[in-house]
Amino acid sequence: IKEEKYDFRRVLKRLPGEVYSLLNVIRREADKHDVRVYLVGGMVRDLILGLENNDLDFMVEGNIKYYLRALSRTFEENYTYNDKFKTGRIRLNSGYNLDFAVARSEVYTSPGALPEVETGEIVEDLFRRDFTVNALAIGVDSQNWGTLIDFFGGIHDIEHKKLRVLHRFSFLDDPTRIIRGLRLALRLGFSFQDKTNLLMKEALKFGNFKRISKPRIIKEFSLLFSKKMDRRITGLLKQFPIFHLLDLDPRVDESKFSIIKRAECILDYFRQKNYNIKEWLIRMVVLLDGVEEKKLANWGLNRGEREILTFPSVIDTIIDKLRTNSTPLKLKKLLEGFTLEQILLLLIYTEGKERKQVYKYINYLSKVDLKINGHDLIELGLKPGPVIKEVLDKVWEAKVDNGLKTREEELRFARKIIGDKLK
Numbered sequence: 001i002k003e004e005k006y007d008f009r010r011v012l013k014r015l016p017g018e019v020y021s022l023l024n025v026i027r028r029e030a031d032k033h034d035v036r037v038y039l040v041g042g043m044v045r046d047l048i049l050g051l052e053n054n055d056l057d058f059m060v061e062g063n064i065k066y067y068l069r070a071l072s073r074t075f076e077e078n079y080t081y082n083d084k085f086k087t088g089r090i091r092l093n094s095g096y097n098l099d100f101a102v103a104r105s106e107v108y109t110s111p112g113a114l115p116e117v118e119t120g121e122i123v124e125d126l127f128r129r130d131f132t133v134n135a136l137a138i139g140v141d142s143q144n145w146g147t148l149i150d151f152f153g154g155i156h157d158i159e160h161k162k163l164r165v166l167h168r169f170s171f172l173d174d175p176t177r178i179i180r181g182l183r184l185a186l187r188l189g190f191s192f193q194d195k196t197n198l199l200m201k202e203a204l205k206f207g208n209f210k211r212i213s214k215p216r217i218i219k220e221f222s223l224l225f226s227k228k229m230d231r232r233i234t235g236l237l238k239q240f241p242i243f244h245l246l247d248l249d250p251r252v253d254e255s256k257f258s259i260i261k262r263a264e265c266i267l268d269y270f271r272q273k274n275y276n277i278k279e280w281l282i283r284m285v286v287l288l289d290g291v292e293e294k295k296l297a298n299w300g301l302n303r304g305e306r307e308i309l310t311f312p313s314v315i316d317t318i319i320d321k322l323r324t325n326s327t328p329l330k331l332k333k334l335l336e337g338f339t340l341e342q343i344l345l346l347l348i349y350t351e352g353k354e355r356k357q358v359y360k361y362i363n364y365l366s367k368v369d370l371k372i373n374g375h376d377l378i379e380l381g382l383k384p385g386p387v388i389k390e391v392l393d394k395v396w397e398a399k400v401d402n403g404l405k406t407r408e409e410e411l412r413f414a415r416k417i418i419g420d421k422l423k
């Protein structure tokens with residue numbers, strides 16, 4: 001219907017040259033192997049909106065396995081294939097991820113179906129998706145090149161900046177979609193269609209989420225909180241208490257925004273310096289004021305990640321120590337065991353003198369490394385034991401104070417202390 005308005009052959013041409021030629025490879029191989037291929041999901045949405053996306057999802061009608069093998073040869077890249085789910089992936093060196101799947105109904109309901117998948121199965125596949133804006137497909141084989149499939153009014157919703165769910169059980173079937181919805185709303189600047197808004201709230205209120213795996217929920221939270229937050233987040237969290245999905249009920253009001261703003265400033269600063277930060281954990285901590293250890297036992301996180309989430313329970317003690325810690329060495333010893341994320345949380349939760357101390361540590365002291373080590377001291381005649389650490393600490397302090405620059409200067413200084421000790 002919408003072809004009159006959107007000529008999707010032309011829309012495809014708007015893609016960056018690299019993606020366009022990639023699609024042409026997909027097309028040529030599809031023709032050669034007599035399969036039909038559709039670009040589906042988030043990439044179609046972003047293509048229409050003119051947003052960048054490196055993840056291309058394709059739906060294949062036909063022998064996906066042979067098609068994938070042929071494609072991987074043409075691209076000269078490896079591929080992975082899951083025979084049970086009939087899904088496969090090719091990661092291109094250029095940074096693009098290509099995911100392939102057959103229409104889902106074929107996999108689940110008629111595994112013996114002929115390669116020719118009925119159009120009905122494409123509808124069914126698209127109908128199983130979360131929002132109408134994600135349930136669009138564009139043909140990319142020659143027969144269908146540029147043909148838009150829009151059964152649920154996705155284009156209309158994109159034009160009206162609305163997120164609309166496809167059916168009323170969607171959030172009860174899969175409540176992680178509520179978190180996805182918030183992520184999309186923030187990223188695209190869309191709002192929820194009234195009915196969808198209601199269904200999300202109802203699902204959060206009445207849904208029974210006991211059987212949903214927590215790691216799946218966490219995965220969606222990590223995506224939601226991986227991007228910079230702005231003022232809209234507090235409003236959305238108040239309307240849609242998604243933390244209930246993790247059995248948490250934090251108070252999120254406008255006042256939370258000042259601490260988020262602070263966190264974002266600090267994250268900006270360190271991101272620019274190319275630090276590799278698990279930003280989503282920091283945002284979770286700030287919004288939740290930390291999480292109790294016993295609550296996050298089955299979230300599927302590693303110890304380091306759990307220690308970041310529980311960090312606020314020890315923060316006051318550390319701040320007290322920061323207040324009384326006077327020497328650089330003591331400061332280093334206090335902070336060196338913490339992860340980058342914990343240090344950033346300290347910056348977020350401290351002020352004045354204490355905050356300065358943390359900055360001093362991260363910007364300067366944590367980078368002061370000795371060029372000598374214990375072996376060098378043993379070679380200078382010191383016996384293995386705690387004294388080694390003692391001397392190394394002294395050299396480190398001297399390095400901070402008088403800037404010992406070279407390894408020779410460090411060795412000379414170490415020799416002097418050892419000389420005093422051996423006297």
Ligand code: CTP
Pocket residue numbers: 040041042043053055057128129130131134135174176177180
């Ligand atoms: N999907 C869904 N329910 C989920 C997860 C995914 O219905 N819980 C559907 C969505 O319609 C989505 C498609 O599966 O378009 C592919 O999922 P994914 O790759 O995670 O999402 P994209 O939309 O491709 O990516 P993004 O929104 O992150 O850009």
